[in-house]
Amino acid sequence: MLGILEFVVLFAVFYLLTLILSFVGVDYAPVHTDILSAFLFALVLSCGTLAMGGYLVMVQESISSLFFRTLVAYCFVGGIGLTILYVMVPAADPGSSNLFWAVMLASLVVVLMRLIFLRIVDSEQLVRRVVILGAGDFAGGLLAESEQNMRALGVRILGCISDSTDPTVEQEKLLCTPYDFYEFCRKNRISEIVVAQQERRKAEGGWLPVPDLMECKLRGVEVTSALDFYERELKKAKLAMVHPSWIVFSEGFKASKSRAFAKRFLDLAISLTLLVVMLPFIVLTALAVFLETGRPILYSQKRVGMLGREFRIYKFRSMRQDAEKDGKAQWASANDSRVTKVGAFIRNTRLDELPQIYNVLKGEMSIVGPRPERPEFVSELKEKIPFYDTRHYVKPGLMGWAQLKYPYGASIEDAKGKLEYDLYYSKNHSLMMDILIMIQTVEVVLLGKGVR
Known part of the structure; x- marks a missing residue:
């Protein structure tokens, strides 16, 4: 969403600025205001942000670091990209002075937009509230990684519902086992239940409330395995949870x-x-x-x-x-x-x-x-x-x-x-x-x- 918004802002800044400069006659050279020039400008600078990791680390950065990273992405990486582009497509070149002001104004507007975007996305009204079913090592590892990485993804893990008589998760992270799982999710605005039980839960005296999970799933609360949750949110396969059936029956691992x-x-x-x-x-x-x-x-x-x-x-x-x-x-x-x-x-x-x-x-x-x-x-x-x-x-x-x-x-x-x-x-x-x-x-x- 942020990438799309940034692309639109870059396109608008370039197009409107060249129109204004052309109208007030700042440049004697003709100013290109066609859609292709604005599109290429926005595309190259967006790629510059992606290349410098701007979308991945900005939540953990200060305003000054965010502004500096944006300048490097736009002025250095984007500048090299635009230079190569204008050699290949001379008609898209708006002139050096116009390009300078476009990059400077785009940097300021985009940084401001990112700060507003983060404030909105990070609000408690928009975050996804998640609860973990399980309180063993898998659940503990998921909690630890969520504290480091998942705040940037708009995810809040409220805690763990213990599935055994001997939980290893810290006491303050444990939630009382609900009598009615769906009602618990509705009252606490839970959007997802992540099942992170140990493989040998039966031997350890564990339990899996299948009817409750089925009701939650059928009434709109997402139920996800911990392995799939790791894959979706952290873009990796948690090795301790991988099993042969996941490789055999998953949608991926296709040789084409x-x-x-x-x-x-x-x-x-x-x-x-x-x-x-x-x-x-x-x-x-x-x-x-x-x-x-x-x-x-x-x-x-x-x-x-x-x-x-x-x-x-x-x-x-x-x-x-x-x-x-x-x-x-x-x-x-x-x-x-x-x-x-x-x-x-x-x-x-x-x-x-x-x-x-x-x-x-x-x-x-x-x-x-x-x-x-x-x-x-x-x-x-x-x-x-x-x-x-x-x-x-x-x-x-x-x-x-x-x-x-x-x-x-x-x-x-x-x-x-x-x-x-x-x-x-x-x-x-x-x-x-x-x-x-x-x-x-x-x-x-x-x-x-x-x-x-």
Whole structure:
């Protein structure tokens, strides 16, 4: 909703401002006021906001941070996008001075609109009030994550209704078990019941009020499993709740030949474009690596790809030649002493990943997909993490959903956290989702997120 409102505001600001400037005669050059120019202006700046994570973090930001992020999204990311656009479509160019005032005015209006929007959406009259049926570890984990992330989604979890005689949720989070579930929901304006019971509830003396839940469902109160709630609200599959039947019977995890063909076509188009655009940076990076530490310039490793096939991935070398002199694979650590000075820079800017365009052209990787891991790590992770092998049914990628949502992974626990997002991507991946991931990866590259 906010994205649509912002697009309309940007379109109106551009169109009205150019009309006003044309009317008062500020510019002697003709001012373009056609609908196409305003549409392209709004589209590029909206993509700039998406690329800088403006829609995801604004609830947790101060007004000054929100304004600064908007300026970066519009003036830097949007400015680059508009410059490229006007080279390709000169007729849409309104002139530099008109564009400057349009961007400045749009920034002020959009920040003001976002603050009003957040005030309205965050009001108690509009939030979705949710209650959890269950008081075990699953419910506790859901409560903890809701406090960190779900306020931004307009969700309020009122508490937990215990399903056993031995709840693990804190006492202040427990609600009395209602005699009439529907009446309880009506009086407390509950819009959704999330069932978060432990798998072995019968063995633990638990219970499931099926007739009450059926009545709530039939009378308009949504009843959702905790796993589906996680997927919908937090865009990940909670690993502790995943079971084989969810994979087998869910609507996702579909392998489509037509989608595979379209994705391959998109991969080739983007990788060839990247190769042409980034060729000067490829040459400069190779030269910098050679001047600092000599040969080899490229570094290769075996990685596990689609269906478990091994392939060799290529990167610009960012570590010393003897980084793994004992021959054993090692996780990268924060401020890793093996990283060279040039290596630190090309890691922060992701320039070290550019040789993987070759892997994409060969068809071993895609532009978007789970990051491929080394065989040594995969063998260990498959033994310790359930369903880890499911990520290998999607082609690995240069960028991915887990890279956007989870920091750099360098442990078993990190691998579990990333797998939750990889599972979500494997279940729901589409060309539109791939495009959105590509746009949002701009922020990761510009801000050097998730680098070690």
